[in-house]
Amino acid sequence: MDLNNIKRVYFIGIGGIGMSAIARFFNEKKIAVSGYDRTATPLTRQLEEEGMKIHYTDDIELADKEANLIVYTPAIPATHSELKWFRENGYEVVKRSDVLQEITRSLFAITVAGTHGKTTVSTMIAYILTDSGYGCNAFLGGISVNYHKNFWSSEKGVAVIEADEYDRSFLKLSPDIAVLTAMDADHLDIYGTPEAMEEAFIQYTHNIKPNGTLIAKFGLHRNNELAAPNKLLYSLQNDVANAYAENIRMNNGGYVFDVVLPGKRIENVELHLGGMHNVENAIAAISVAQILGIDSDKIKAAVSTFKGIKRRFEYAVKSDDQVYVDDYAHHPEELRALINSAKALFPGKKATVIFQPHLFTRTRDLADGFAESLSLADEVILLPIYPARELPIEGVSSEMIASKIKVPVTIVPKDKVLEYLQTQETPLLITAGAGDIDQLKDPIAALLQNNKK
Known part of the structure; x- marks a missing residue:
């Protein structure tokens, strides 16, 4: 692969955080960049505003067949029809890591x-x-x-x-x-x-x-x-x-x-x-x-x-009577550090953690660790598991974690979280997870700020 001789690049899974960084790298070099992703997001919209052509349907007729480099993410299944077509027709198909x-x-x-x-x-x-x-x-x-x-x-x-x-x-x-x-x-x-x-x-x-x-x-x-x-x-x-x-x-x-x-x-x-x-x-x-x-x-x-990274101990609301922290933590050790740090910074405030487990395999393998770390909070709200690239595993659910947690815990569907929070006092609130829990950040922040008025 000679990066200096590439004229057109096509990304399968362009909206991923790592993929989009490489797409921007080529785009800044004035190389024609286009791609596919499953759904439109604020990040893919930014890429489009920067001049990249993106579509959201698995359809080879929408792909750039003139591209001389195809980049895909491992999160894309091998059965993806665009990925299969490029592989079967002699294109240079590489992973992001290549x-x-x-x-x-x-x-x-x-x-x-x-x-x-x-x-x-x-x-x-x-x-x-x-x-x-x-x-x-x-x-x-x-x-x-x-x-x-x-x-x-x-x-x-x-x-x-x-x-x-x-x-x-x-x-x-x-x-x-x-x-x-x-x-x-x-x-x-x-x-x-x-x-x-x-x-x-x-x-x-x-x-x-x-x-x-x-x-x-x-x-x-x-x-x-x-x-x-x-x-x-x-x-x-x-x-x-x-x-x-x-x-x-x-x-x-x-x-x-x-x-x-x-x-x-x-x-x-x-x-x-x-x-x-x-x-x-x-x-x-x-x-x-x-x-x-x-x-x-x-x-x-x-x-x-340095102002940090979005979703890494990010203050969504911060005042004397209400603190709301959003974080990407999706591993027991990350949750342990997150909860301990928040409680140390804001002693005396009741700490409520809303956690969305990410992946069935990770939940199965690390359920004990998740329960131990989440028990450091005063109250836990669990969302159903975010599957990402995985199919369900029989017997693996958020209940695996909930049954081992030693503080009050409730399992709440994602679309019912705001309704649930309206009845709760949450002076120190933390949302954590690597799935789509980030979609709740702005609505929760708005709810908390309205409650103060």
Whole structure:
């Protein structure tokens, strides 16, 4: 695949967060971009406004048969008629990860992998590099609140890429700097066992370019097997690590802290995001910037103006008597960090969590962990499982989680949530999940704000 010789690109599943970033990459290069997706969304409408032609019916007659590159997402089934037609008619058909593979070969690549934290860390790195004037091309798995997009370009030959472990696609990347945030069990429908997933993350570190650097979270299981010519370990507060935070203070829903780095200290860094895990994410991002030689004052200024990512501890409502946080958390450890952080920031407020489980396999495999984390809340509202790419599994439902939760829990259909909330007091409300629960954010925020009047 020679990215320089491509004139027309067709995307099957163009509306995905990772796919749309690559579509924008080609579009900014003045390459003709078009695609298919199952449903129109605010993101696909943005892509159309940027000049990309998109249709929402699986119909080969609507596809660009003159395209010389077809890119598809693993979420598209092999039975998809457009995908089958292009494969059967001799087109170059590649996964999103194949395109990212070429990009990491041709640019100085900073990749961020891990079962959680990777979207925040990659976006934070890309923002620090951009805000400081260093420059980068950013391929992100979330929408930056600062720039309202998941991709931006630069003449600088540097790319910041979120490395997705689903489908083992991140193993195609060749990073110069690789970040590894977590190795918790997930995607067991793909990997089979937690050990197999750990092996994939270990292999990810083996793909680092000669003289490259690994920045890994301190204390990861099998840390001694993570290979790299250079290794830096970061932590929230453990001073055995190479980079960590000290003197952390909570400040109006955010934090002020000092960053200790090899041979350097940056004092009074301000982070205007909720969640103590985001302080740790900031340590990882700052460590990358330090390795690149970015001035400490520029790093500090960038972190203080970083507004976060949509649906990552995002304040939808924030006042003295009502706080509403929306988050993408869809793994037990993410929920644990989310709920603990919210309760620490707003002590004394009753915490109600509305959670939409994502995938039947994940619910089946991690039901105990979900119940344990959700029991940290004062009250839980569960939605039915969002199936995404999966068919139902007999005996697997939200009741699997509900039956194990140790605080009051109610299962409510998504279309009845607003009606249910009208009768509830929710001074600290959290919505979480990776499905379509985000469609409730604005209506819930409007309801809460109207209740205050």
